[in-house]
Amino acid sequence: MIDFNGLDKTLIILVIIIFAIGLLCLYSASYNKSIELTRSFVLRQASWMLIGCFILLVFLIIDYQKIIDLGYVMYAIGLLALFLVILFGHTKLGAQRWVSIAGFNIQPSEFNKIIYIIVMAAYLGHTRARLLNIRGLLVPIILTIPPFALILAQPDLGTALILAPIFFSMLFIAGGQVKHLLALGVCGIASSPIFWHLLKGYQKKRLLVFLNPNADPLGAGYTIIQSKIAIGSGGLFGKGWLAGTQNQLNFLPERHTDFIFSVVGEEWGFFGALALIGLYFILLKRALVIIERTTDIYGKLLGTGIVTMLAFQVFVNIAMTIGLMPVVGIPLPFISYGGSSLWTTLIAVALLLNVGMRRTRF
């Protein structure tokens, strides 16, 4: 029998609260039916949550060690899925990110984030003594390049870039030398002009607009300007649920997915936004406690990757809605509409709980 005594219930409650907030925002974002969105967004998101609970249970029941053992298999499947996207994927907003499987539109790049964390944990946990040498970084880099390149080629700059902090934090925990990592980081930044040429036109535009949103106020800059107006006009207490004019009158593009935080900021104000950020913060701190308590290096690595991923997504998503970061398509965990994103974060939580639940065995 599986022992659920070590299960971190606080973490589960936090996820439920954040998800509930997300549903309320989604309801508000799709409230005005005269505008493109329909209310079924809430229903669909809720049903994905139900399915997601089963997935979570699966990833909770199976020992995470076994999951890590399957890391390379999943890695292969993940890369295959990314290939399929490039070959057959649907195109939305100029990017091929979705494949249809059994009637569902699935976004493999989302799942590849968690697969990447698992495979890195598998490799680094096994061979961390080699990391003292700079050549030890070679295999992790080789593991990183295929998913990174394939995701970037979709193109999905945001998701591809998430792999970088995960890579560095996991190597850091695994025992990589700080000077090596720094050198690698500098190399990465130095080679960014090459990536600039690989970027699609709209991505270049977004980065330029980040530097000056008013350069193209009706085009690429429109989203960020409207988002800042929404959040700023919310003030301390917000305009009230279902009463955000920027939201209800459709001035906010992408408000049910990447820009859902703008709805929070406009309708719930500074205090509401602060509360949501606080919830994320507590969640991450709980996760860090789990990592700290576990003695197993695989568990530590897995947990570190997941915490990094979640923290990075929360930070970049919110920062871009207030203009602190360029607009890259990164969803807000548990809140942005989308099944693949929701399931990926639920798997992440399941793995965290899994690590926390089983630490006593070692």
Added chain:
Amino acid sequence: MKIKFISALISILFAILVAGLGYTQILRHKKYLVLSQNNRIRLVSIEGQRGRIYDRNSTLLVGNTPSFDVFVIPQELERSVDTLSRLAQMLGILPQEVFDAVQKNYTAPFAHILIKEDIIKEKVLMLEEARLCGVMVKVRPRREYKFKETASHALGYLGEIDRGELERLKGYGYQIKDFVGKTGVEKNYDTYLRGEQGGVQLEVDNRGFAVRSLGTKEGAQGRDLTLTIDIRLQEFIENLFFNKGGAVVVMGAATGEVFALVSKPDFDPNVFLRKERKVEVSGLLTRPDRPMFNRAISGLYPAGSVFKPIVAAAGLERKHINSGTSFSCAGRYNLGENIFECWDNKGHGPQDVRHALKNSCNVFFYQLGRAAGVDDIALFASRFGYGVPCGIDLAEEASGLVPNRLWKRLVKKEAWFEGDTVNLSIGQGYLLVTPIQVARMMAVFANGGSLVQPYVVKNIGGVDIITGRCKNTGISKGTLDVVKNGLWSVVNDETGTGRRAKAEGLSISGKTGTAQSPKGQNHAWFSGFSPSDEPKIVVTVFIEHGGKGGLEAAEIAGKIFAEAGRRGLL
């Protein structure tokens, strides 16, 4: 240890987020709040009804009638072109016209576009029954000039505000596409007549489509005006003119209130309010006989003999002559080598000032004029109100011209010659006057020495206003009586030049004038007052190329006096 490092890093990132949110939502809240309001709120103005205009007997002259106008609301229009084609068919116009109207006048999805003005009631019913999506019939008040051409110059007309006016009036709530008074009372009293602008606040979505109305402020009606004009008298006078050009001023002798202000040819102000009558408008604006031109206050003409009472007054007042002083007329007057003729070359013989006025004898006035000198004549002309606008409450009034030595030196670069004085003595030469100035001059004799300020509006929104201020000219009663005596003889003497002005049962005094026109036939003048002993009204008639003032002009004046008597103005 390493976990602590990552934990600290996460804390820093979240602190950045909180700081960023605080900056956006607290420090810059006001700015973004304004921007969000600007995003969603649009103001659509509603014109308040313009004030009505009544004549002195409360007859409605200018009102507002409901006009059924067809509008299209782009946002409610179904995507297909079908609606517009059907609309065109029902209105009986080409579909292309409708498409063009929509395309040209599109400003915002919620802004109504005018397709056709003033459709008939049957078509309104038809459209209502058809229930075309995005098509609506709105009832708008449209200005209506009930008497059409009658008093058109005094009333004026409306037109779309032009750039200069907008620039000047922007601060007073005037907006682009507003209709404003262009001439007459409509222009001078525009700020009173103008309705207070109301508006609807609309909430719009990102495409500019109206979502709901946030509030409506009804426009307030403008203030009504009551004029001093008697529209029946005005109509009567205009009918006397047939198709001649000219002007008539009928004015209170002591008050300056204008009972009739006629300028012919005239125009129908209704034309300017209809898009489909554009052709007529351009016709009015370009016709060589200038129907838009208000001859009564803007037309500049030589005064001719109606100027003679001033020369007489100057002579008497300055003691160059007295009532018994005679000059002899042999039908002509020699000045050096120049010969100035009297209008009657048989000559009038010796005569005093009364007879000279009665006969309108040029030779008498040549001699009197020379005796008085240009300085005194010019001085008295100014005292009688010539050379300056009379201050009537209508725009575009002309000043006229009283020549003198200095003027001739500055403008003509020549010295003043005695011949100029001779010409000035009979109201010819450089002298230019407007019909209303002549009326005002005649009023000075009539009322015993006051220079009145003519006005046409006597009541604004129920409040009586006093616009006419009188100024004492300081002319002595003796002088005025002598001249008045002469003016009485003009009409009432068997041989008086203005005897045709006589009207039964009325005592009338006056002066005729025949002014040489630079081209064509002479202009005819008659200016007089009645009753002769206690004058109530002054009538000035001017007929362009009307020949001798003693003929038609005097006749018309007599009919006007008679009509004014019937209408109780005497």
